[in-house]
Amino acid sequence: MVKSKAELKADINANITANGIQAITGTMLNGILIDMVDSSLFAIMQQGIDIALTTTATAVVFPSAMPSADYSLGIMAFDGLGDPIEYAITNKLDTGFTIQGAVSGTFNWKAMI
Numbered sequence: 001m002v003k004s005k006a007e008l009k010a011d012i013n014a015n016i017t018a019n020g021i022q023a024i025t026g027t028m029l030n031g032i033l034i035d036m037v038d039s040s041l042f043a044i045m046q047q048g049i050d051i052a053l054t055t056t057a058t059a060v061v062f063p064s065a066m067p068s069a070d071y072s073l074g075i076m077a078f079d080g081l082g083d084p085i086e087y088a089i090t091n092k093l094d095t096g097f098t099i100q101g102a103v104s105g106t107f108n109w110k111a112m113i
Contacts, residue, residue, distance in 0.1 A: 071113040
């Protein structure tokens with residue numbers, strides 16, 4: 001199960017201490033370790049390269065939905081000369097996002113959770 005850092009920390013604090021007061025079973029430890037792997041060691045990443053950007057809203061749909069809309073999104077947008085351009089993300093869902101350029105050009109994106 002994908003958990004936030006706070007949720008992982010709460011599980012660890014509830015079940016593991018250095019002084020041995022809290023006992024942990026193999027099943028509990030295994031569950032916490034699996035959640036840690038699911039949550040941070042193997043991030044889910046999707047990307048798109050050289051996509052047309054216009055001054056009207058452009059919907060980007062992920063090949064497969066992210067677990068939530070709480071993903072990091074990196075955008076690089078360029079005009080026809082290769083100069084960076086401004087853009088706005090107007091909608092961010094687990095299935096994708098909407099982007100609009102200040103001028104037309106192309107953009108690359110990466111989404112990771």
